[in-house]
Amino acid sequence: MEERVYHAGIAGVTSLAGKDLHEELGQSVMAAADVRLLDHEELAGQLEATDDEMSFIQKIDAHAFEGLDVVFFAGSAAQTAESWNFARKAGANIVDLSYALESEPETLVQAPWVEQALAAKGTGTLPGLSTVAVVAAHPASLMLALIAARAGKSLPLKSLAAVVYEPASQLGKETMDELHQQTLNLLSFQNLPKEQYDAQAAFNLLPEFGESALQRLSVTENRIRKHFDLLAAGRLPEVALQVVHAPVFHGYTASVLVEFAEPVDLPLLERALEGEHVEVLLGDAEPPSNVSAAGRKEILVRLPEDAGQAVSRVWLWLAADNLKLAAQNAIACAVELEKLRPQGKVQ
Template sequence: MSQPLDIAVVGATGSVGETLVQVLEELDFPVRTLHLLASMESAGSSVMFAGRKLKVREVDSFDFAQVKLAFFAAGATVSQAFARKAVQAGCTVIDLSGALVGALPVVPEANAEQLAGVSTPALITSPCSAAVAVATTLAPLRHLLDIERVQVVASLAVSAQGREAVSELARQTAELLNARPLEPRFFDRQVAFNLLPQVGTPDDQGHTAVERRLVQELRAVLGLPDLKLSVTCIQVPVFFGDSFNVAVQSRGAVDLDAVNQALNVADSVELVERDDYPTPVGDAVGQDVVYVGRVRQGVDDAQQLNLWLTTDNVRKGAALNAVQIAQLLIKDRL
């Protein structure tokens, strides 16, 4: 068994940070001392861990030399301000913001072997939840398909944007159901009972940051730097649980029996029976796997594979993936 470690969780009061603390406890991660950190506004609150209330402190004044491992779940600004300083202090950082150029992106089910050459202290990225879901599903199919192109339509839950977005969807829903005038606040327009085909601000080419991040991280994690990818992210009125339509174009005919067999035995994948389909609310939320259904060829293209995926974006896509990276690291390096 690995020796207990002193660990920090930055962003401990956010939905991902709190879930990360929960997962550390559930998986019996070898924690000696857990330091919970957040912004000045959230410092002073408490988070439960192992039956105790731990006080949250300000990240600004924390000395990262006190810990061997830190999870950064507080967003791009905080990661950019403190993550590299933590590494310089001798602390390995697992960052969930995607804002750190040069950090190694890892999804254990897809490219765990990349950690073999890592020396600590290291700077590692836990990719966005969408990349985790798609990579977890496509990784066991790489030996079956000569992948030419992948198209992803990602239906993203509002929880990806934090508690304020969750509260906004709840408030808008209540106002509409009670026939009260709707005043959008967090989102620029009505999101309740609606679909927003743009998540974030587009660049000059019309792509948003989350779409570009998904493209970059999928290429890196799957080890296919030249993979052609088309990505569209949609904001859907769902609190928790992302869903994806994935179309894979292969250079040869798709063997559906082999695909189903590979998915059926893959780690962290739950293949749903052919006459059924998974949903975020009914299946994915609170679970540690990616649910896969509607596995089929193209309507008139035997070289196309279509998949429907759904997963808990906060738990599986963010917190659990980060902790699984840490589990791999502590075997030999921490």
């Protein structure tokens, strides 16, 4: 039997998330897929490069999604809201990285890696034939949920608390560009652009943005908490969470306090955490940072030095490439949808 050629589309391919997803697709289990690049009409006809291949961007319209098995929506939430029904009517599986579809009926927030880690504790909400779209879980919620799931699989996990440091790129290119321009203007003693933040974000840590900011850090914090809860589905403790905007361009870092019902040995925790998608760094290894995590596929974890005694509370330090992690999770979501619907059609 002739092998079926898989057809995928990336809507919003020129966004930060879209570019990373395009690159990651070529190195994934979907590498052989025929990928259609889609974006705003004014970008149609432009060339988009990945590795040794060049592809033309096509405009998003009512016919753009015909013949596609899966569509990744990686652009702005507004762009997704305007065009996702075209993909639905075309019968494509839909994976949303823009979070525009969070509140739509019959949509699910998913992170297959977390579901695999929690499988022994029961099943969460899984896609079914009535599912119209899957929202790829926020990368920070994926980080926290996967670490908690691994720790709680064989150890008596009691509680979880985290301070998450958000990079500018998670909020989009405009926000990253403003941080860049603020940095340059500060060094040259010029006025700061503040359309995105309505605050000084460069060389500064912020628990919230200004009143007139186009972005809202509280929205991100609520999303991370909500996605964590949906992924956990009652199988993990609730997370106590604070999100702080860090003056960096890429990469999430997080300080995570893990508490156990009884003392555990750190080597046991190390073995519980280590595995696919997670790398535990010990000893003289360079500690995780947004710089060392750049371009890496794994979530990097640093445990404290083993003092030779069991502990009931331990601080972990995490780092991950937010764009790379989001792209990998989106692909994993698409693969799970393809298993559910071999012909690639959402009913």
